[in-house]
């Protein structure tokens with residue numbers, strides 16, 4: 001693979017005694033869409049600000065295109081940042097804001113106007129081109145800010161919650177617009193968000209951060225199907241997490257004894273010793289629900305507690321032995337055929353290959 005565009009090597013950022021980013025090592029490749037996700041205060045924005053040159057790392061190295069960037073000022077970089085609270089010029093129109101950078105580069109008036117209008121149109125706000133930005137809504141301003149950065153066709157764009165002020169429908173539309181543009185233009189996107197659906201829908205790779213550390217880096221599918229640790233498993237998606245001790249190994253997989261019964265998981269690359277404590281996850285959409293006892297290796301009896309509908313997908317919450325919560329996700333249509341109500345007793349089952357052993361508990 002070619003040299004990464006960006007490398008973080010053992011980067012730490014401290015504010016006095018507080019460690020906001022700890023020993024971060026990360027490569028970002030040219031043309032990649034990388035999302036950084038995590039709960040509030042985990043260090044996402046600090047990471048992005050270091051990349052933009054707005055904060056200097058306390059230790060470690062950040063390189064862009066091979067060049068050491070630790071002390072390079074923001075204006076000497078080709079890495080514009082689109083913020084939650086964006087610094088548009090309030091006394092200019094939307095179009096003038098978008099044109100600003102091109103004007104600074106000395107582009108002729110007609111050409112920069114054409115380009116600014118083109119980008120405002122792509123962001124679906126051409127109707128507001130001649131309006132003073134101070135009179136625009138938060139979501140309209142966010143799109144002007146995106147147009148203003150994209151019109152410069154930078155090599156890399158840093159985005160901090162750029163869609164946070166938009167309503168749900170517009171978020172989905174803008175996700176489509178941004179991913180298409182990113183692929184077409186080949187710009188490297190580093191995109192900070194606390195929204196899992198946004199990160200997973202758009203990014204090639206997702207970095208999950210927890211209290212200044214990287215908890216996992218991987219494709220959305222890898223992180224969704226094979227969370228590496230309990231933090232990621234709880235943070236991402238609808239995972240069932242079971243814990244127990246390793247029974248005999250070999251044969252058809254790893255046997256794990258838990259308070260809910262003995263289960264079989266497919267053999268992980270590093271086989272834990274007999275008697276070791278392990279946890280494994282099963283995605284809620286990989287659990288099968290039956291009214292009668294199924295012919296399955298892994299099965300539990302459980303009682304329905306509640307249901308949660310999001311669009312046509314429903315998540316069912318069950319209680320199993322030892323009061324463990326189980327989640328099952330299915331299409332609403334399939335649920336209707338089962339005719340369940342709170343208190344209904346069912347069987348839940350899953351394949352051994354869908355049990356993912358956590359690398360650390």
Ligand SMILES: Nc1ncnc2c1ncn2[C@@H]1O[C@H](COP(=O)(O)OP(=O)(O)OP(=O)(O)O)[C@@H](O)[C@H]1O
Pocket residue numbers: 015018019020038039040041042043044045046047194
């Ligand atoms: N200039 C600063 N001085 C002191 N502490 C800071 C400073 N900037 C950030 N921090 C602290 O560092 C931690 C990480 O902050 P950061 O803004 O990177 O979090 P985040 O993951 O982007 O959170 P959010 O999703 O809430 O924006 C927080 O605890 C924050 O209070």
